[in-house]
Amino acid sequence: MSIKIENLSFIYNPKGAFKKEALKNITLTINKGEFFGIIGHTGSGKSTLIQHFNALIMPQSGTLEVAGIKVVEGSKELKSLRAKCGMVFQYPEYQLFGETVEEDIAFGLINFIGKKTEKNPSGLTDQEIKERVKEAMELVGLSYNEFAMRSPFQLSGGQKRRVAIAGIIVTKPEILILDEPSSGLDPKGKQEILQLIRNLKETTSDTIIMISHDMDEIAENCSRVAVIAKGEIVMCMSPEELFTHEEALVGLSLDIPIVAKVRNALALKGIDVPYNRDYKVFAKTVAEKIAGGAK
Amino acid sequence: MREFTFGQYYPANSVVHKMDARAKLIITIAFIVAIFVVEGFFSFIYVAGFLVFAILLAKLPIRAVVKTIKPILILVLFTAVLNLFFYQKGEIIWEFGFIKIRDEAVRFCLYMAIRLILLVMGSSLMTLTTQPVELTDAIESLLTPLKWVRFPVHELALIMSIALRYIPILMDEADRIIRAQKARGADFESGNIFARAKAMIPILIPLLVSSFRRANELADAMDARCYSGGANRTKFKQFHIGLNDVMGVMSVVSLIMLIITTNAVLF
Numbered sequence: 175m176s177i178k179i180e181n182l183s184f185i186y187n188p189k190g191a192f193k194k195e196a197l198k199n200i201t202l203t204i205n206k207g208e209f210f211g212i213i214g215h216t217g218s219g220k221s222t223l224i225q226h227f228n229a230l231i232m233p234q235s236g237t238l239e240v241a242g243i244k245v246v247e248g249s250k251e252l253k254s255l256r257a258k259c260g261m262v263f264q265y266p267e268y269q270l271f272g273e274t275v276e277e278d279i280a281f282g283l284i285n286f287i288g289k290k291t292e293k294n295p296s297g298l299t300d301q302e303i304k305e306r307v308k309e310a311m312e313l314v315g316l317s318y319n320e321f322a323m324r325s326p327f328q329l330s331g332g333q334k335r336r337v338a339i340a341g342i343i344v345t346k347p348e349i350l351i352l353d354e355p356s357s358g359l360d361p362k363g364k365q366e367i368l369q370l371i372r373n374l375k376e377t378t379s380d381t382i383i384m385i386s387h388d389m390d391e392i393a394e395n396c397s398r399v400a401v402i403a404k405g406e407i408v409m410c411m412s413p414e415e416l417f418t419h420e421e422a423l424v425g426l427s428l429d430i431p432i433v434a435k436v437r438n439a440l441a442l443k444g445i446d447v448p449y450n451r452d453y454k455v456f457a458k459t460v461a462e463k464i465a466g467g468a469k
Numbered sequence: 470m471r472e473f474t475f476g477q478y479y480p481a482n483s484v485v486h487k488m489d490a491r492a493k494l495i496i497t498i499a500f501i502v503a504i505f506v507v508e509g510f511f512s513f514i515y516v517a518g519f520l521v522f523a524i525l526l527a528k529l530p531i532r533a534v535v536k537t538i539k540p541i542l543i544l545v546l547f548t549a550v551l552n553l554f555f556y557q558k559g560e561i562i563w564e565f566g567f568i569k570i571r572d573e574a575v576r577f578c579l580y581m582a583i584r585l586i587l588l589v590m591g592s593s594l595m596t597l598t599t600q601p602v603e604l605t606d607a608i609e610s611l612l613t614p615l616k617w618v619r620f621p622v623h624e625l626a627l628i629m630s631i632a633l634r635y636i637p638i639l640m641d642e643a644d645r646i647i648r649a650q651k652a653r654g655a656d657f658e659s660g661n662i663f664a665r666a667k668a669m670i671p672i673l674i675p676l677l678v679s680s681f682r683r684a685n686e687l688a689d690a691m692d693a694r695c696y697s698g699g700a701n702r703t704k705f706k707q708f709h710i711g712l713n714d715v716m717g718v719m720s721v722v723s724l725i726m727l728i729i730t731t732n733a734v735l736f
Contacts, residue, residue, distance in 0.1 A: 230648050253654060261652040269649040271674035285654030341653060
């Protein structure tokens, strides 16, 4: 089990005049190896929830266990938790600061493992740091020779985002959390970033948690989805099953992929075929069903 | 970081809140003059009385005003201690090694402390009861005569209001960046002062970069709306001098006169 949440609640400004209940009694288990999606409206509490996962926000009530580490105030394992559980914020390129791409990517590595010194014999040598940075850059599809010595501020938006993601995965986190990784990119950039995330699942981080507004992205990638509304988990199931609850989703101002809409409309007409994230496969099944029915 | 509320606007329905911002600005400046005109402790009672009266009139909780001196308390203590040891006039009343404390120094450092506290409370009273936009409008209006010498008054006021408007946005941004760098294992709490200063770099650079980005975006947006400065612009909120404003200015003028008279009688 990767992440285990029990009865987690969180209130912003619990004593102040602007008291706001962000999470109510969340109970959720995310298993190792899952590609888990979280979907919900702005202000539904999804960002608050994921910031708990690497102890940027401490649980106020309820329990939380991530990668075998209990998240409690004052725990000495929080730093190693953050190394094991990488977090890519929304618009991660805004956190770049290094003079060179290499320096920026090495930041997390040096913070978590440290350079090799007499006091820190388990640290990394300059050569090892360079190797790790190179590896991370290649994982996000940036050539080390071409980009390592350039300033991150000279790069294009999509490249900056890759550098920022490389800066997270350089520590090889078991769990990778991404908050709307494709927002603000053009369609091609979106596809590339999502392909990159799928590759990362195969190589460095086999548990992925992704927040998204885009049901197509969720449908295409996730094995399970949680729908959050007003701080509560309303539904938690596979995308295929989720999309059969079209009315409930519309009630939460969420849309479903067009293929799922067609599936549901056909089901109402008596042609019940299973949803498939690949529209070509779906079309083929429908065509076969109709052709078969005509015989 | 969100608790940073140094003199932030405190909404209430009071005479002081409704006063003309220009009048409030003039009263505040005159009040500061009054603080420095005082000679002798007795006159501080007038000044403090005036301040308390204004706070009550503004329907502000005394605590909200007193809280504003918290950030400068260290400064007050620091200047008081320095003055106590290094002020060179008067009789020595206590001596220990090279430390000599004189009676004039005690008097002087008490004066300084009281003045600083009254000064901050007085100016906070203005920012607590006046919206930032009103305040910059008031500054613009009061500086209008400088337009005759081609001083860019409107532009100055605009710069001030933009700066004020961006404080909360930048604070949010800083908060986000701090979280993001923490997630990358950044440590802001341990190490000596140099290590801590160095740990700020990953926050300050992204913050600086994003301020420039925001400034550029704002400039583009203003260009797109053909913004061209102060000429022929009208205001949504017009200033009106009312009876309360005249009475306010009169009362602060009488405060200064009272202090000058007291000074003349006592010294």
